[in-house]
Amino acid sequence: MNNNLPTRTVTVRNPQGLHARPAxxxxxxxxxxxxxxxxxxxxxLVDCKSILSLxxxxxxxxxxxxxxxxxxxxxxxxxxxxxxFEAGFDDTNELPGTExxxxx
Amino acid sequence: xxxxxxxxxxxxxxxGPALVLDSDGYRISRTLIAADKADxxxxxxxxxxxxxxxxxxxxxxxxxxxxxxxTGDIFSAQMQMLNDPRLNGELRRRITSDLHAADYAxxxxxxxxxxxxxRLENPLLxxxxxxxxxxxxxxxxxxxxxxxxxLSDLTEPVVILSHNLxxxxxANLDRRYVQGxxxxxxxxxxxxxxxxxxxxxxxxxxxxxxxxSVVNGTRVIVDGDRGKIILDPDEDTLASYQQRIEQSHSLSxxxxxxxxxxxxxxxxxxxxxxxNIEFPHETGSCLERGADGIGLYRTExxxxxxxxxxxxxxxxxxxxxxxxxxxxxxxxxxxxxxxADKMGHRPLAEQEYNPFLGLxxxxxxxxxLDLFRPQLRAILRAATHGDIRxxxxxxTTIGELRQARMLLTVVxxxxxxxxxxxxxxxxxxxxVEVPAAVVMLEHFVQEVDFLSIGTNDLAQYTLAVDxxxxxxxxxxxxxxxxxxxxxxxCVEVADDWGRPLAVxxxxxxIPGRALLLVGLxxxxxxxxxxxxxxxxxxIRSVSINQCKDIAERVMTLDSAKDVDVYLLDRLGxxxxxxxxx
Numbered sequence: 001m002n003n004n005l006p007t008r009t010v011t012v013r014n015p016q017g018l019h020a021r022p023a024x025x026x027x028x029x030x031x032x033x034x035x036x037x038x039x040x041x042x043x044x045l046v047d048c049k050s051i052l053s054l055x056x057x058x059x060x061x062x063x064x065x066x067x068x069x070x071x072x073x074x075x076x077x078x079x080x081x082x083x084x085f086e087a088g089f090d091d092t093n094e095l096p097g098t099e100x101x102x103x104x
Numbered sequence: 105x106x107x108x109x110x111x112x113x114x115x116x117x118x119x120g121p122a123l124v125l126d127s128d129g130y131r132i133s134r135t136l137i138a139a140d141k142a143d144x145x146x147x148x149x150x151x152x153x154x155x156x157x158x159x160x161x162x163x164x165x166x167x168x169x170x171x172x173x174x175t176g177d178i179f180s181a182q183m184q185m186l187n188d189p190r191l192n193g194e195l196r197r198r199i200t201s202d203l204h205a206a207d208y209a210x211x212x213x214x215x216x217x218x219x220x221x222x223r224l225e226n227p228l229l230x231x232x233x234x235x236x237x238x239x240x241x242x243x244x245x246x247x248x249x250x251x252x253x254x255l256s257d258l259t260e261p262v263v264i265l266s267h268n269l270x271x272x273x274x275a276n277l278d279r280r281y282v283q284g285x286x287x288x289x290x291x292x293x294x295x296x297x298x299x300x301x302x303x304x305x306x307x308x309x310x311x312x313x314x315x316x317s318v319v320n321g322t323r324v325i326v327d328g329d330r331g332k333i334i335l336d337p338d339e340d341t342l343a344s345y346q347q348r349i350e351q352s353h354s355l356s357x358x359x360x361x362x363x364x365x366x367x368x369x370x371x372x373x374x375x376x377x378x379x380n381i382e383f384p385h386e387t388g389s390c391l392e393r394g395a396d397g398i399g400l401y402r403t404e405x406x407x408x409x410x411x412x413x414x415x416x417x418x419x420x421x422x423x424x425x426x427x428x429x430x431x432x433x434x435x436x437x438x439x440x441x442x443x444a445d446k447m448g449h450r451p452l453a454e455q456e457y458n459p460f461l462g463l464x465x466x467x468x469x470x471x472x473l474d475l476f477r478p479q480l481r482a483i484l485r486a487a488t489h490g491d492i493r494x495x496x497x498x499x500t501t502i503g504e505l506r507q508a509r510m511l512l513t514v515v516x517x518x519x520x521x522x523x524x525x526x527x528x529x530x531x532x533x534x535x536v537e538v539p540a541a542v543v544m545l546e547h548f549v550q551e552v553d554f555l556s557i558g559t560n561d562l563a564q565y566t567l568a569v570d571x572x573x574x575x576x577x578x579x580x581x582x583x584x585x586x587x588x589x590x591x592x593x594c595v596e597v598a599d600d601w602g603r604p605l606a607v608x609x610x611x612x613x614i615p616g617r618a619l620l621l622v623g624l625x626x627x628x629x630x631x632x633x634x635x636x637x638x639x640x641x642x643i644r645s646v647s648i649n650q651c652k653d654i655a656e657r658v659m660t661l662d663s664a665k666d667v668d669v670y671l672l673d674r675l676g677x678x679x680x681x682x683x684x685x
Contacts (some may be wrong), residue, residue, distance in 0.1 A: 020181040020235075025349045027184055049192035051181070052217050055232055058224035 007068040008078045010057055010085035018059040019049075022089035027051045035071025037081070042066075048081070107339045110286065113297035117349050117633065118263055119305040119342070120283025122322045122335075123253070124315055125266040135205035142200045149195060149206040151245035152246035157186055157444055159242060177400030177534050191217070196411035214240035232625060258282070263324045265315060274299040275382075275408055284326035286333045288313055291570075291577030292610070299405070301613075301632040303384045304389075309331050312572040355681070363394040367629075367640045373648040375622060377632040377640055378436075380608055384422050387429040390635040394640070397434040397491075399630025400556070400608040401426060403479065404441050419482030427490035434491040434608075436556065436630075437483055438535065439508075440475065443468045459572060465498035465576035470507055480515045487527035495533035495556055500540050502547055509551070529595045535608075536563035542590045545597040554629075559609025563587045581664035582611035583671070588624070588658065595625040606630055615642040615682045616671030622648070623655030638682055645679040 010083070012018055029047040029078070030037045037048035046053035048067065059065060065085075069077045137145050164179035187189065191213065198209035214236050221233040255264075258278050264285035269277075274296050275287070282305065290296055290309030300307040306328030318324075319337060324343050325334040334341060367377035378399030379390040390398065406414045406422055414422075427435045433589035443464025456462035469476040483494050497507045516528035527627060534541070534548060541548060547553065559582040563573045568585050569580040581587075591607070598605035606628035611617045613635035619642055622627065631639050654674055661667050676683050 016228055017226065020232055024181050024184050047190050049183045050188045052188050052236070053190050055229055056220040056224070058226055058229055060226065075629075083556065 005068045005070050006074050006078055007066060008082050010065050010067055010082055012059050012061055012063045012065065013085065013088040015061050017061050017063070018054060018057060020055065023054040025089055026054060026084060029084055032079065033071070033072045033073045033077035035069040035077045035094070037067065037069045037077055039065055039067045039081075047096050070094070080103065105341060106317075106335040108311050108314055108333050108335070110308040110333065111292050111574070112292070112304055112307075112328050113290070113292055113309050114283070114284075114300035114303075114307040115328045116304065116352065117328065117345055118324075118326040119345060119349070120261045120324065121285040122265050122318055122320055122324045123255075123258075123262040124318055124320050125264065128250035135208050136198075136203050137205050139203060142203060145206050146199045148195060148247065149210070150244075151200060152206070152243050152618060153192075155246045156239065156242045157183065165254055165305075168413060169633040170445060170579045178206040181232075181611075183237060184240055190478075192467055207244055207247045209241045210240060210247065211249075214243075221306055222595065223340070228286060259429050262327055265318055265324065267315060269296055274303070274305075275405060277303070277305070277451050279303060280304070284328065286311055286324070286326055289574050291572045291574055291580060293322065295488065297511060298380075298402075298610075298632075301634060302380075302386060310507065310577055312574075317411060356637070360393070360639055361453060362637055362640050362644065363392065363396070363642070365644065367396065367643050369622070369643055369648045369651070371649075371664050375643050376606075376628045377636060377643070378434075378606070378628065379633045379636060380630050381426070382410075384425040384429075384634055387426055388476045390636070391429070393633060393636035395433070395633070398426065398643070399432060399436050399606055399628065401435060401437045402441065403439065405435060406440060407440070408505060410419055416478035416482050418497070419479050420485050423482055423486035425485055427492050430490065434493060436493045436533070438495050438497050439466070439483075440469050441465045442475075460564065466496050468509075470504065472513070476511065477515060480512055481519060481526075484512075484516055484519060484526040484528065484530065485524060487530045488525050492527075493531040493533060493554070495535055495554070497535045497558070498537055498561065499534040499548065500538045502544070502551070505534055505548060505551055531627060536559075536594055537565070537609075539566050539590060542593055545594060546601075547602050549597050549601045552603065554682060555594065556606040556608050556628075557591060557594055559587065559611035562609070566590060568680055581622075581668070582609060583617055584664040585659075585662055586665065588620075588667070589623070591626075592624055592659070597684055599625065615639060615679060616668070616675040619651050619674070620640055620645075620658055620667075620671060621676070623653070623658075624650035625655075642675070642679050642682060650678060660682060 007025060014022060027049055038045040039048045040046050044057070046057060048054065067081055068077060146659050162180050164183070167179060193211050194213050198204040198213065199206060217235040218233040221236065223651045224230065246530060255277070258281040261283050262285050264277065266285065267288045268283060268290060269287055284306035285300070286307065287309045288311055297307065297309065306326045308326055308328060308331050311333065322336050325331065325337050325341070337345070365456050368375060368579035369650065376396045378397040379395040380400040380402065381387065381390065381398055381401045382405035406418065423437060443462065444459040461566050463471065483492060486492055492511070496505065498504050512532065516526065519526040531553035533554035534552050534554055535556050535558045536542060536545065538561070560571060563580055563582040567579055567584055569576050571580045573575065594605060605626060606620050607626050611622060612629040613631035615638055618629055618639050622643065629639060658667050661670065672683070
């Protein structure tokens with residue numbers, strides 16, 4: 001992996017951890033960007049556009065994750081994802097800057 | 105009329121219309137495709153995925169309308185999983201590069217994800233494993249790998265024909281309607297066979313491929329005595345089997361008269377004849393047939409027959425029920441024997457190449473104390489209601505035995521501290537079922553109150569035969585001279601140290617072999633409830649010297665086949681009523 005990729009550190013804030021619904025939102029957000037996005041703990045980075053991979057991270061509340069993105073919209077993608085984590089995946093269907101892959 | 109031969113695992117005759125289960129549910133066999141068919145196979149998968157996507161979307165709309173968007177969202181997560189790029193990439197690679205058949209690829213990949221989710225020990229995520237498995241099932245249905253199992257809503261008598269049945273599937277068969285079953289795979293010592301016997305369901309396994317040629321509703325005869333099944337029998341055959349059912353009813357009636365008579369030889373050597381059970385409700389049939397006690401209570405079926413992991417209270421209630429109903433007769437509880445072919449609710453061991461040599465039975469219990477402790481607590485608590493004894497399965501090293509005993513002591517102390525009524529002084533025994541334990545038995549015997557030989561596992565480990573593998577099942581014989589020599593040694597050691605020794609494997613339920621065991625010096629036998637009357641009849645028909653002669657002669661023979669031929673011949677002379685013709 002290219003070490004110069006833009007990288008952020010995020011913390012899982014919502015009490016139930018990165019379970020199905022947050023993972024669903026995260027995948028939708030990631031999929032709205034064309035960059036390749038990897039997320040995970042040290043040495044265990046997974047595709048942020050794969051819900052099964054996200055779930056198998058088993059990230060509980062308080063887990064610190066590293067996100068990196070590779071592509072033209074890498075910075076925007078990271079900002080959007082960081083915002084999602086900051087907000088603790090609050091129960092809103094409004095995803096800034098994304099289109100739902102399900103409702104469309 | 106078509107007659108097929110398989111392996112008889114549970115005696116009796118059943119006649120009824122066939123209910124064919126197209127596959128064994130989820131176990132999809134490893135199928136490869138030709139390289140030039142890979143694109144076609146992948147296209148087949150794609151259209152299955154599209155069809156499932158439509159179904160999920162329909163489910164989502166329907167559920168949202170009926171139960172609100174929150175509930176409907178379950179299906180949007182499923183849709184997300186179905187469209188997962190990693191998942192699709194992996195499926196594609198397996199089909200186009202590894203040349204896996206689509207159903208095999210789906211089965212492997214989704215099962216792996218489900219396993220990974222379950223391993224996270226996060227209940228919320230473990231539930232997602234169910235979604236993954238649900239998607240797997242829907243894809244497999246679309247791919248035609250199996251059809252919906254119609255087992256839950258039976259309304260009339262049937263005979264089940266299936267590729268395979270797991271022990272838990274067998275345990276959950278609706279006995280009001282299921283008359284018997286036959287499977288393509290399986291061997292004589294498998295746990296499915298044990299459950300079938302427990303349920304008194306005639307069963308034949310290991311028939312080989314035959315389901316393709318059977319249609320639902322075909323009349324089937326299952327001959328669980330001789331391991332035959334007959335499809336579409338002619339009038340004469342049908343009549344003769346119906347007659348056999350009647351005869352066996354009248355033999356049962358005659359055997360039932362033995363109920364209140366002791367299991368002793370004609371010249372007065374008393375044999376303690378106990379029963380092996382899986383479920384508390386079986387105590388009734390044990391008492392009806394005059395069992396001296398429960399010689400083997402297989403507690404893991406508490407796990408296999410229920411959809412939730414049993415709690416300490418569940419254990420306690422089951423054991424209390426059994427010991428109360430047995431009304432003063434001893435009840436030997438074997439601690440959890442999970443692993444290998446008996447899995448519980450959570451993945452306890454990783455995928456193992458040799459599960460029977462892996463993390464199973466006492467090894468698994470000692471590594472999962474949160475599973476083991478509640479059981480031990482429940483046993484000590486239930487012991488206040490009667491004569492409960494505990495034994496540990498698959499003991500291989502002295503360290504395991506000591507560790508298990510120590511845990512029992514710790515648990516007893518906890519109960520005392522908590523002021524919960526219990527008994528700390530119950531007899532503790534071990535199962536002798538690994539050759540290493542026989543070899544070292546002089547040491548083990550000093551640290552236990554009793555011994556019980558599990559001939560199923562002892563034969564499996566002595567003969568290096570997987571008893572549930574139909575390719576080698578014929579090599580699996582508890583009458584093999586090598587096994588008999590190990591049993592002989594156990595009797596000698598137990599006698600030297602004055603410890604009671606029982607034999608509780610399938611071996612003791614075969615009349616000829618039971619007489620052989622008595623001749624070898626075994627004085628405690630434990631058999632399935634259904635076999636109690638027959639074994640008692642056999643014991644009461646012979647003298648102890650006749651048994652000793654049998655043993656002496658058998659120990660000169662060098663093959664299981666010779667032993668069985670000789671035993672059958674002796675049985676024909678001594679107890680002709682019991683010879684199945």
